Amino acid sequence: MIDRGKGNVLGVCVDAVDYEAATDKVLAAAREQRPLALTALAVHGVMTGVQDRAHEARLNSFDVVTPDGQPVRWALNLLHKAQLPDRTYGPTLTLKVVERCAAEGLPIYLYGSTQPVLDKLSAALTEQFGGLKIAGAEPSKFRSARPGEPAEIARRISDSGARVVLVGLGCPRQEIFVHAMRPLLSMPLLAVGAAFDYHAGDLRKPPPWMQQRGLEWLWRLGLEPKRLWRRYLILNPAYLARLGAQASHLWRARPAEPTSAPADSFAV
DSSP states (O other): OOEEEEEEETTEEEEEEOHHHHHHHHHHHHHHTOOEEEEEEOHHHHHHHHHOHHHHHHHTTOSEEEEOSHHHHHHHHHHHOOOOSSOOOHHHHHHHHHHHHHHHTOOEEEEESOHHHHHHHHHHHHHHSTTOOEEEEEOOOSSBOOTTHHHHHHHHHHHHTOSEEEEESOTTHHHHHHHHHGGGOSSEEEEOTTHHHHHHTSSOOOOHHHHHTTOHHHHHHHHSHHHHHHHHHHHHHHHHHHHHHHHTTSOOOOOOOOOOOOOSSOBO
16 A cells, blocks of 8 residues: 655645555545545646646645546656556546445445436446445536535435445536535545546547556547647646656745635536
8 A cells, every 4th residue: 555645746735645545545534424535636637726726725625636647646756756656547446446335335426427427327337346335326417506506415415325425527627516515525525537437438448558658648639639639738738847847946836725615606
């Protein structure tokens, strides 16, 4: 198990953890019925914090931020000598958490995406993990929360008997949602990004050699060029430039102080 604490990557505090350590943190919170906020950040996720200081403060308040992308793992190894042998990838971490929940009889709740995706995801997870209890599955409304709605969502989740919530709203909406909902729920919330689409079978995974070399962005760009070209062709070079500046001490990348204040408005 690897858990070497948080390291500053461009001002975002990322945990140098492996799958076992991250999964243990989630399951411990689920057993003890206490809140925990986790997200898995690739380059795009880190850059959302770099570009928005208020969002960086939200990210730095998360209990666990795993290095979802290889370039984020490389940054931890370069800047902080973390010696992580692999990334802690959101879709894989999702399966490890779900497997442990099934083994321990801890019900899960799926929040986000569309009803068809949730239907396929629920079927795939229950088929893969015998004994898994899915307490509820609620699609995104694809709009901002109305007054009092976060408390209503929290009440539905709590009343379902769930002990872990998986959130698939896309970055950065899911991180803003998890940050806002954390004080309302006595259970871990995991922002797992594309895991819903991958495990529902709606998004093809890149071959292992591309994942190992940090080229998943190229695979995703090929699948969704119109939607993702700005994310990868603009943010990737900006990430590398800032990483070089931080590594050479030309830029201090001072992290924003964690905040408990939710965003004024957030997607549900």
